[in-house]
Amino acid sequence: MASLIPCPHCGPRPKEEFTVRGAVLPRPAADAPVEEWQAHVYLRENPRGDYAEHWHHSGGCRRWLVVKRNTATHAVHSVTDAAEGRP
Amino acid sequence: MSNAVSALAGRSYSGFSTVREAGLVGMVTLRGDLESPELAVAVLAATGCAVPAQRRRTVAGDWSVCWMSPDELLLVGPYASAPGLVDQLTAALAGQHALAVDVSDARASFRVSGPKAAEVLMKLCPVDFSALEADEVRRTRLAQIAAALWTSGPEEYSLVCFRSVASYAFGVLENAARPGSELFSG
Numbered sequence: 121m122a123s124l125i126p127c128p129h130c131g132p133r134p135k136e137e138f139t140v141r142g143a144v145l146p147r148p149a150a151d152a153p154v155e156e157w158q159a160h161v162y163l164r165e166n167p168r169g170d171y172a173e174h175w176h177h178s179g180g181c182r183r184w185l186v187v188k189r190n191t192a193t194h195a196v197h198s199v200t201d202a203a204e205g206r207p
Numbered sequence: 208m209s210n211a212v213s214a215l216a217g218r219s220y221s222g223f224s225t226v227r228e229a230g231l232v233g234m235v236t237l238r239g240d241l242e243s244p245e246l247a248v249a250v251l252a253a254t255g256c257a258v259p260a261q262r263r264r265t266v267a268g269d270w271s272v273c274w275m276s277p278d279e280l281l282l283v284g285p286y287a288s289a290p291g292l293v294d295q296l297t298a299a300l301a302g303q304h305a306l307a308v309d310v311s312d313a314r315a316s317f318r319v320s321g322p323k324a325a326e327v328l329m330k331l332c333p334v335d336f337s338a339l340e341a342d343e344v345r346r347t348r349l350a351q352i353a354a355a356l357w358t359s360g361p362e363e364y365s366l367v368c369f370r371s372v373a374s375y376a377f378g379v380l381e382n383a384a385r386p387g388s389e390l391f392s393g
Contacts, residue, residue, distance in 0.1 A: 129277055130262065130346070134333040137348055179348040181276035201277075 126199050129181040137179030144172040144186055168192050174202060211286065214315035214373035222384035224321035228377060232316040233289030234367065235282040236275075237296060239305025249299035253292050254282055264344045264357050273344040273357065281355070281367075286311055315373030319380060320363040326390045328356065328364060330383040350379045 124132045143164060148156045168191055175187045184202035189195065211231055219227035239246050247258045255267035259274045266272075270284035270292075282292065289309045296307040319327050325336040332347045332354070339345060339358065346355045352372045359365035368376045 133347075136333050179353050180346045183276060 123194075125175065125185075125187060125196060127177055127180060127183075127185065128199060128201055129183060130177065133177070133180055137177060138185075139176045139178040141174040141176060141184075144174055170197070175199075211312070214370045215377055218377060220377075220381040220384060222381070222386050223389050224319055224324045224327045224384045226327065226377065226380040226384050227318045227320070228373070229316040229318050229365070231286035232311065232314070232367075233282075233284045233286040233292070234309075234311045234314050234316075235284075235289050235292050235296070235307055236310050237280045237282060237305065237307045238278055239300065239303060241274075241278060241280065243303065245300065245303050246305060249296055250280070250282070252299060253295045254284065256282075259342075259344075262344055263342050265342075273355065275344070275346065275355070283367075313370055314367050315370045315376065317366045317368075317376060317380060318359065318363055319366065319384070320360075322362050323389055323391075324362055324364055327380060327383045328366075329390060331379055332356070349376060352376060 123135050125135055125138060127133050145160060148160050170188065171191050172186055172188045175185045177183055177185060186200050186202050188197040190197070213228060213230045215228040217228050217230045219225065237250070241258055250256060250258050250272060254270035254272055256265040256270055256272040258280065259265045259272055262274055264271055264273045269288070270282060273281040273283065275281050284292070289311045293307045293309045300307070328334065329336055331350045334345055334347055341358050344355060344357045346353070348354065349366065349368060352368055352375060354366055354368040354376065356364050356366040366376070
């Protein structure tokens, strides 16, 4: 796994300071069928290659971040605050 | 008024560096929009400190202000003044989306001092101490717990963590400061 994460608030930080929640996925509608919610909550692709995940900087600024990285090469493409772009 | 006691009542240990629980320290968490002029005025009036830039710390007299996250500051100063400071900030920020809380009794504070103080912390924190600047605040992990640290004087670091893990923090700091376990010779 990538070992230095460029946090947009704290600068380059070791992965030990972070907690990984999982993939960034579009949230189903509240009244979506249970199968869709089941897939959203439990089913993952585990891809080899580019992947976007929610990481919590639990040992730092305590912000939720979107980390885009490559699971094969460990390259980190971008790290942004998860709240960015929200109203 | 109850008799306030700090987490470890000023326990200290002298190894190749000195580790000391700092006793009663006033700490106020302030959350809000750090860019807002109202918050800057309130912090300046209450502490004499400017709102620090990202990852920085400002000091004026008894009080210092540490940047904690994009919407959080930690104000550090005399224990007895903390409740009054909260009242002052709350009044000054009435109507703003901001919150000031006295967290003095929820935290433990430590000092690690001596010419090799950084070597104690290097063993426990994933921090490049050679790159840590004099006015930088670093939130990180201390062994298995969350902590924040900064340079508080020549050859001295200050460190804060949750009070519930104060004896764990002291234990790992003490162990890391044992004589003979220095990292670098000379």
